[in-house]
Amino acid sequence: MIVTEDLTKRYARITAVQAVGLEVREGDRYGLLGPNGSGKTTLIRMLLGLVFATRGRIEVLGLPVPRQVKQVLPAVGALVEGPGMYPHLPGRTNLALFDAAGPGGGRRDRRRRIDEALERVGLAGIDRRPVRAYSLGMRQRLGLAAALLRRPRLLILDEPTNGLDPRGIREIRDLLTELNTEGTTVLLSSHLLTEVEAFCSRVGVMDNGRLVLQDELSALRAPTGRVVLHTPDGDRVVALLDGRVEHRDGDRLTVRHRTPDDLNAELVTAGVRVVALATERRSLEQVVLDATTTSSDRVDRGPA
Amino acid sequence: MIRVELVKLFRRPRTYVITGLLCALPFIVAVFLATTRIPPPPGQGGAFLSAVLSNGALYPAAAMALVLPVLLPVSVAVLAGDAVAGEATTGTLRYLLIRPVGRTRLLLAKLVSLVAFVLYAIATVLITSYVTGMALFGSRPDSAGVALPADVTSLSGVTITPAGLAWRLVATVGYITVSMLGVAAIALLLSTVTDSPLGAAMGALAVLVVSQVLVTLDAAAAVRPYLPTRYWLAWVDFFREPVLWRDIERGAGLQLVYLVVLLGAAWANFMTRDVKN
Numbered sequence: 001m002i003v004t005e006d007l008t009k010r011y012a013r014i015t016a017v018q019a020v021g022l023e024v025r026e027g028d029r030y031g032l033l034g035p036n037g038s039g040k041t042t043l044i045r046m047l048l049g050l051v052f053a054t055r056g057r058i059e060v061l062g063l064p065v066p067r068q069v070k071q072v073l074p075a076v077g078a079l080v081e082g083p084g085m086y087p088h089l090p091g092r093t094n095l096a097l098f099d100a101a102g103p104g105g106g107r108r109d110r111r112r113r114i115d116e117a118l119e120r121v122g123l124a125g126i127d128r129r130p131v132r133a134y135s136l137g138m139r140q141r142l143g144l145a146a147a148l149l150r151r152p153r154l155l156i157l158d159e160p161t162n163g164l165d166p167r168g169i170r171e172i173r174d175l176l177t178e179l180n181t182e183g184t185t186v187l188l189s190s191h192l193l194t195e196v197e198a199f200c201s202r203v204g205v206m207d208n209g210r211l212v213l214q215d216e217l218s219a220l221r222a223p224t225g226r227v228v229l230h231t232p233d234g235d236r237v238v239a240l241l242d243g244r245v246e247h248r249d250g251d252r253l254t255v256r257h258r259t260p261d262d263l264n265a266e267l268v269t270a271g272v273r274v275v276a277l278a279t280e281r282r283s284l285e286q287v288v289l290d291a292t293t294t295s296s297d298r299v300d301r302g303p304a
Numbered sequence: 305m306i307r308v309e310l311v312k313l314f315r316r317p318r319t320y321v322i323t324g325l326l327c328a329l330p331f332i333v334a335v336f337l338a339t340t341r342i343p344p345p346p347g348q349g350g351a352f353l354s355a356v357l358s359n360g361a362l363y364p365a366a367a368m369a370l371v372l373p374v375l376l377p378v379s380v381a382v383l384a385g386d387a388v389a390g391e392a393t394t395g396t397l398r399y400l401l402i403r404p405v406g407r408t409r410l411l412l413a414k415l416v417s418l419v420a421f422v423l424y425a426i427a428t429v430l431i432t433s434y435v436t437g438m439a440l441f442g443s444r445p446d447s448a449g450v451a452l453p454a455d456v457t458s459l460s461g462v463t464i465t466p467a468g469l470a471w472r473l474v475a476t477v478g479y480i481t482v483s484m485l486g487v488a489a490i491a492l493l494l495s496t497v498t499d500s501p502l503g504a505a506m507g508a509l510a511v512l513v514v515s516q517v518l519v520t521l522d523a524a525a526a527v528r529p530y531l532p533t534r535y536w537l538a539w540v541d542f543f544r545e546p547v548l549w550r551d552i553e554r555g556a557g558l559q560l561v562y563l564v565v566l567l568g569a570a571w572a573n574f575m576t577r578d579v580k581n
Binding site: 069085 | 403
């Protein structure tokens, strides 16, 4: 679906994106993570032919970008850095104008497609008010509707849940899951770990313009070889397992052990009461923090 | 895309506010002239203004002479400066481009919509000023022909037929449109360079003001024939009998050269530009 090789974008002094080899496969739910300013947006803009690369190769839907971007884009729906709408016009008119502006938007079924897209994003009942009067969340939904208007094969969404409340975020996630099961590939960029963790199957992490990590979420969140145990008999467990308890925080103990079932059997045989027991996995947060260095919006004082 | 641009132009309240302002200026002037009946001394004041006192049918031409030097170019510069930079500011530029709308096509549609605006604005001014002129000054009783005014033609008393007046007005509209396109091209170029609509409009106006100042400056006589505003008022020559083509031809030619160069530069810049907002 999307392949980039050695993709680099250099502005006058800074290198925004450096030697990125992104690979999004058909049917993926790809989550692009990274701190603010790590180059996610520049990367996405290059995929869409908005920003031209300094070096490297981009292929989207099997065609080279930006050379054949005109053939690629009709099958792509995108939300880049917040929705862009004409503020003095109503939402429907905005969608109709954008639909009429380019190819692949038939005039006959435009109304139906607009209604369908609005229904999907939960805006079926919007009135004739201009977009200016919409809330941030409504605009975000409208932007998403615009991206869905022509049933794209590939959705590229930059921070799609910006400005939405928790319920809205959940609704959008459900919508994206539904679209994905219908066959739409989704590339989602976000700095919200929970969002990516809840939705994505594959994760790329950017830091300082580089793609420092790209793997299946399940692989990244591999077991750490430890088991987290909740028990009211903490002291007895420490005595019983001797040096294998690595950490203790009241009733919560971290035990070095390969599988929780063997550990459970061992504890129960010894008469230890077990409240809960689970394999410890690396949290996505830990993975990302390990892979990245610092937020670019943090400005520290340099050495004097 | 052109249709979309036209819808955007005519569904925007500001289009009507600007046209309203353009129509208001000749109307105000007409009210003052009609109440006081004091004509500007010959050779001073707007062209045709003293003539309209005796014949209201000439007022559209006088209205053109009133809006052309400042108000119309300012409006065109504001709209053209907003063309690309404004889309960038509202964040709609990126969505148009990924729709996808080709960059060349987008610029072309913007240009067509600017031409549409100029024609619409001129037409509205002509119609309202004709109505104003007829209502406030009335037409000559012998309406078989229109006498060309003495302050325009060196020969007084020459009359032209209504048909003659009509084609002269059409030609005038065409000439003014081409002149305004020159303004639009400057603002459009700047609009592709900066993301600030105000900056682009300001830049274009600065160019026009400099040009206007240099036109009147004898020390700058060497560059005068190449200044974009030099031949702006040459359309007045359509109202001479016979029509004096020299300045009209030069003016149109000059504007065409400016158009090709500026639009070419705008296109080249826009094609290679990173769209970052």
